[in-house]
Amino acid sequence: MIGSLMVDHYRTAKQSLERARARTLLTISGVAIGVASITTILALSGGISSIVAQQVEEIGPNLAVVRPMDTATSLASLNNPVSQNAYTTSPLTETDLAAVRKLPSTEAAAPLMTISASIRAGDERPNKSTLVATSPDLASINQLKLRDGQFIDSVTLENTAVIGAQLSVDLFGTEQTIGRTFLIRGQTFTVIGVLKRLNQPINFNSIDYDYAAIIGFNSGKLFNDGVAQIQQINVLAKEGTNMNAYKKELTAELAARHDDQEDISVLVGEDISRSSNQFFDLISLAFSSIAGIALFVGGIGIMNIMLVGISERTREIGLRKAVGASNGTIMMQFIIESLIISVLGGLMGYILGYFMAFIISMFIPYDPLLSWQIAAVAAVLSIGVGMLFGLYPAWRAARKDPIESLRRYH
Amino acid sequence: MSKSTTPVIELKGLKRRFGVGDAEQYALDGVDLTVKKGEFIAIMGPSGCGKTTLLNIIGLLDRATDGEYVLDGRNVEDFSSSRHAKVRAHQIGFVFQNFNLVERLNVIENVALPLTYSHVSHLKRLERASEMLKTFHLGEREYYMPWQLSGGQTQRVAIARALVNDPSIILADEPTGNLDSRSSHVIMEELSEVHKKGNTIIMVTHNPNLTTYASRVITMLDGRIDSDTKDIVVEEKKPAAKRPLGKATKTTKATKTKTTKKRATTKAKPKKKPAKKTTAKKKEANT
Numbered sequence: 001m002i003g004s005l006m007v008d009h010y011r012t013a014k015q016s017l018e019r020a021r022a023r024t025l026l027t028i029s030g031v032a033i034g035v036a037s038i039t040t041i042l043a044l045s046g047g048i049s050s051i052v053a054q055q056v057e058e059i060g061p062n063l064a065v066v067r068p069m070d071t072a073t074s075l076a077s078l079n080n081p082v083s084q085n086a087y088t089t090s091p092l093t094e095t096d097l098a099a100v101r102k103l104p105s106t107e108a109a110a111p112l113m114t115i116s117a118s119i120r121a122g123d124e125r126p127n128k129s130t131l132v133a134t135s136p137d138l139a140s141i142n143q144l145k146l147r148d149g150q151f152i153d154s155v156t157l158e159n160t161a162v163i164g165a166q167l168s169v170d171l172f173g174t175e176q177t178i179g180r181t182f183l184i185r186g187q188t189f190t191v192i193g194v195l196k197r198l199n200q201p202i203n204f205n206s207i208d209y210d211y212a213a214i215i216g217f218n219s220g221k222l223f224n225d226g227v228a229q230i231q232q233i234n235v236l237a238k239e240g241t242n243m244n245a246y247k248k249e250l251t252a253e254l255a256a257r258h259d260d261q262e263d264i265s266v267l268v269g270e271d272i273s274r275s276s277n278q279f280f281d282l283i284s285l286a287f288s289s290i291a292g293i294a295l296f297v298g299g300i301g302i303m304n305i306m307l308v309g310i311s312e313r314t315r316e317i318g319l320r321k322a323v324g325a326s327n328g329t330i331m332m333q334f335i336i337e338s339l340i341i342s343v344l345g346g347l348m349g350y351i352l353g354y355f356m357a358f359i360i361s362m363f364i365p366y367d368p369l370l371s372w373q374i375a376a377v378a379a380v381l382s383i384g385v386g387m388l389f390g391l392y393p394a395w396r397a398a399r400k401d402p403i404e405s406l407r408r409y410h
Numbered sequence: 411m412s413k414s415t416t417p418v419i420e421l422k423g424l425k426r427r428f429g430v431g432d433a434e435q436y437a438l439d440g441v442d443l444t445v446k447k448g449e450f451i452a453i454m455g456p457s458g459c460g461k462t463t464l465l466n467i468i469g470l471l472d473r474a475t476d477g478e479y480v481l482d483g484r485n486v487e488d489f490s491s492s493r494h495a496k497v498r499a500h501q502i503g504f505v506f507q508n509f510n511l512v513e514r515l516n517v518i519e520n521v522a523l524p525l526t527y528s529h530v531s532h533l534k535r536l537e538r539a540s541e542m543l544k545t546f547h548l549g550e551r552e553y554y555m556p557w558q559l560s561g562g563q564t565q566r567v568a569i570a571r572a573l574v575n576d577p578s579i580i581l582a583d584e585p586t587g588n589l590d591s592r593s594s595h596v597i598m599e600e601l602s603e604v605h606k607k608g609n610t611i612i613m614v615t616h617n618p619n620l621t622t623y624a625s626r627v628i629t630m631l632d633g634r635i636d637s638d639t640k641d642i643v644v645e646e647k648k649p650a651a652k653r654p655l656g657k658a659t660k661t662t663k664a665t666k667t668k669t670t671k672k673r674a675t676t677k678a679k680p681k682k683k684p685a686k687k688t689t690a691k692k693k694e695a696n697t
Contacts, residue, residue: 015515321495324498326496402471
C-alpha cells in the first residue's frame with residue numbers, strides 16, 4: 001500500500017517536473033556541478049593513494065616506514081607550499097638506523113638521505129634530478145630493478161652511482177650509460193647501474209626514481225661534512241612478523257633513544273599509502289570545500305525551485321488535501337520530487353565528474369580511482385542534498401491550509 | 411426523499427470562532443443539524459452567515475472551536491488530522507464553485523485523483539474513473555485537458571470526481587456559481603440524478619431557484635440556522651391530519667408572503683414543503 005503510494009508520488013513528481021522541463025534541467029545541473037566536482041576530486045586524490053597502496057602491496061606486508069613526525073597540516077601553509085620543516089634537520093640519526101637494524105625482527109633497513117646537489121655531465125644540467133644517498137638494502141626493500149649494471153653495494157667504490165632511466169637520458173641522451181662519468185657538486189661519479197623505468201613519480205619515498213641518482217650512504221655523508229641526514233628509513237621485517245607489534249617495538253625503541261620525545265612516526269600497512277604529500281592534501285582539501293560550496297548552492301537551487309513550484313501549485317495542494325491527502329502524504333510527494341531532482345543531478349554529476357577526472361589525468365602522472373566508495377559518496381551526497389533542501393519546501397506544502405489554498409485565484 | 415432513518419451527520423452546538431480578542435467573531439454560533447441518509451440539503455443565507463464555514467467543518471477541512479460532530483456514528487471532531495484526511499478520502503466528496511481540476515492532469519486522471527489516497531491501484535483507479543465519467547456522458551472526453559472543456563463539462567467532471575470514491579456525503583459549495591443558467595440547470599439535474607441514486611448531498615448556494623432541486627432547505631443567518639424546512643414538515647404533519655384539504659395552496663401562499671417580508675432583496679423561494687416560517691424560526695432560536 002505504501003509502495004503503491006510511492007509509485008503514485010513518483011508519477012506525480014515526474015509529471016510536474018516534466019511540465020517545467022527547463023527549470024528542472026537547470027536545477028539538476030546545479031546539483032550535477034557540485035557532485036561532479038566532488039567526484040573529480042575524490043577520483044584524483046583516490047588515484048594517488050591507490051597508486052601508493054599498490055606499491056606498498058607489491059612490496060608486501062612486512063614493510064615499515066620510519067619518518068619524522070608530520071607537522072600539523074594547516075590551511076595557512078597553503079600559500080607557502082614548501083612546508084616550514086623542509087629545511088630542518090631530521091631527528092633521525094645514524095645511530096637510530098643502527099638501533100633499528102639491531103631489532104631481532106628486522107630483516108633489512110635502508111636510510112633515505114636526499115641531498116640538494118647540482119648534477120652535471122658536460123654541459124647537460126638536467127633541472128629535474130634528485131640525489132639520494134642510501135644503503136644497498138634499498139634495492140631489495142623497494143624491489144628496485146636494474147636495467148643495466150648493478151646496484152650500489154658494500155664493496156663498490158665510493159664515487160659510483162646508480163641512476164634513473166630518465167636521468168640517464170637527460171644527462172647522456174641514452175639509457176646505456178654504464179661506465180660514463182658525471183659530476184655531483186663538482187665531484188666525478190661513475191655510473192655502475194641504470195634503473196629500470198618505473199613511472200612512479202608518486203610513491204611512499206617521495207622520490208621519483210626515474211630522475212634519481214643513487215649513491216652510497218658514506219658518499220652522501222661526505223657532501224654533508226660527514227654527518228648523516230636521514231629523511232626516512234625503509235624497514236623490512238622478517239617473514240611472519242606481527243607488524244603491529246613490530247611497529248610498537250620500533251616506536252618504543254626510537255622513543256627511548258629520543259628522550260621519549262614523540263618526534264618520530266612509524267607507519268605500517270595501509271598507513272604508508274596515506275598521501276605523503278601535505279601540499280596535495282591541502283589542495284584537495286581546498287578543492288573539496290569549494291566543491292562542497294558548489295553542492296550547497298545546488299541544494300539552495302533545489303529549495304528555491306521547490307518553493308516556486310509549491311506556491312504555483314497551492315490550489316492543487318489544497319485540492320489534494322480536500323480529496324484525502326494527509327499532511328504526510330503531501331510532504332512525501334514533494335520530498336520525492338526534490339529527491340528526483342537531486343538524484344538525477346547526482347547521477348549526471350558522477351558521470352561528468354569522471355569525465356573531467358579522466359581529462360585531467362591526461363596531464364598528470366596518474367589515473368583517477370574507480371571505486372564503489374566514490375559512487376557511494378556521490379549517491380549519499382545527492383540523496384542527502386535532496387532530502388535536506390527538499391524538507392523545508394515539503395513542510396511548507398504540507399502545512400498549507402486547504403481552505404485558504406482552494407480559495408486562491410478565485 | 412429523506413425517508414431513511416440513519417443519520418449520516420449529527421452536529422450539536424457547533425461553534426467556530428475566528429480572530430482573537432477584540433476581533434473575535436463567531437462564524438458559527440451554535441449549529442445543531444442532523445442529516446439523514448439520502449437527503450439533498452440546500453443551505454442558503456446571506457454572505458458571511460457561515461454557510462461555507464459549516465461546509466468546511468462538515469468536510470473536515472476545518473475544525474470547530476466547540477461542539478460535537480458525529481459522522482457515520484463516529485465522533486470525528488477529536489480525530490487527528492491524518493485521520494481526517496482518511497475520512498475525506500473515503501467518506502466525503504467535494505464539488506467546488508471554481509471546479510478545482512488539476513490543470514496538469516487530463517480529465518480521467520482528475521476524476522481518479524481521490525482514489526490515489528484510498529490505496530487503489532493505478533489501473534483500477536482509471537477503470538473506476540472511466541465508468542464514472544460514462545455515467546456523466548463524458549466518456550469521449552476522458553483524455554481532454556481541463557482547459558478544453560466548457561464550464562458545465564468541467565463541473566460535471568468535478569462531480570464525477572466527487573463521486574468516484576463512493577462517499578457517504580457530497581459537499582457542494584456553490585456548484586453553479588461560475589456557470590450560466592443553462593449549464594447551472596444541467597449541473598443541478600446531474601446532482602439530483604446523483605441524489606436519486608441514494609447519495610446524500612449538502613449544497614451551499616446563493617441562488618434560490620436551485621433550492622427546488624433540494625429535499626430540504628436550510629437558511630442560515632449570523633452563524634445560526636435560521637430556518638429549516640424539515641422542522642416545518644414535522645410541524646405540519648399535525649395540522650395536515652386535521653386539514654387534509656387546501657394544504658398546498660395555503661402553505662405556498664404563506665411562504666411567499668413570509669419570505670418577501672423577511673428579505674426584500676431575495677426573490678421568492680420556491681420550496682417544496684414550506685409552511686409556518688415564523689414558528690420554525692422561533693423554535694430554532696430557542697434551541
